[in-house]
Amino acid sequence: MRVRSEQLAGHLSKQLLPVYLVCGEELLITQECCDDIRQNCRAQGISEREVFNVDRSFDWGQLLDAGQSMSLFGERKLIELRLGDSKMDQKSSAILQEYLQHADGSNILLVSCGKLDSRSMNSKWVKALDNAGAVIQVWPVDRQHLNNWIMQRMRKIGLSADGDAVQLLADRVEGNLLAADQEISKLKILAGDQAITADVVANAVASSARYDVFKLIDTALAGNAGNALQMLNSLLAEGGEDIAMLGAVTREIRSLYQCAQQLEQGGGIDRVLDNARVWDKRKALYKSTLRRLKSVQLGKLLLLASRVDAAQKGQSKENSTVLFANLVSLLAGQKLSEVV
Known part of the structure; x- marks a missing residue:
């Protein structure tokens, strides 16, 4: 079945299908669609997740193994297959279809990728996903x-x-x-x-305020940990909304993480940044950051950001200010203390 991105929340409130394909070039909306599916899985007690980032060396047998193996506690799990800009060939298409043929609905498969042309949308693997679950094709907002x-x-x-x-x-x-x-x-x-x-x-x-969170982010991306931490402390001292600030920082890290993944899959830096819609004036910051931080390190920063979020909301006993400072410092390439 086909589900529009703006209809996804309503759809998920009624049912959770065994398979979802989220595709499109609008990065923000595709991210949020995937987040909605993950959140719905967690709400239904599906806490374990396996993530496969597909590149030229990916072993597609891992997908079949994940579908056949039980989770650590014998519970349902979410399997994420992130295609990025990788092209599906005859072999990978056949294996994905084999997975779907043997899937009994115990696990949830979330496939995500960039924009698919009309030929790809009519391919066997997309039709198989469509028949087994839902396809969310994300279109740019005109x-x-x-x-x-x-x-x-x-x-x-x-x-x-x-x-x-x-x-x-x-x-x-x-x-x-x-x-x-x-x-x-x-x-x-x-x-x-x-x-x-x-x-x-x-x-x-036109604000002439001394600091804002977006200047903080750019300062961190430039590798200036000292100034970035000074900005963070000033924003917090001035009563800045720490949850909203964390959201802005996390979105930037997530964008960098996806860019790093595409680079490691062989994508050219300029094309990757264009696909991520990075402003021209910020491309130099992204390039320097991506030379300094790889996807593994950026993935760890996303995990740290989730700890900051939990601490800010009183869901853990950790100090949110200390964790936030470490997050900014690590983004700038400097380790502040042992937090990760």
């Missing part, structure tokens, strides 16, 4: 629908905005959803519960 997308995004995090404010923000981000999401997060931090008007957006854009 200009005429961008304002509505921004408005819904703001409401989701408790912001209210007038039409002029939304129009100004849409003009600023020029269709880049990752940039729009960052700007909305910035407005949440700067404006709090204040109603968002065009003046608020303009002031946020």
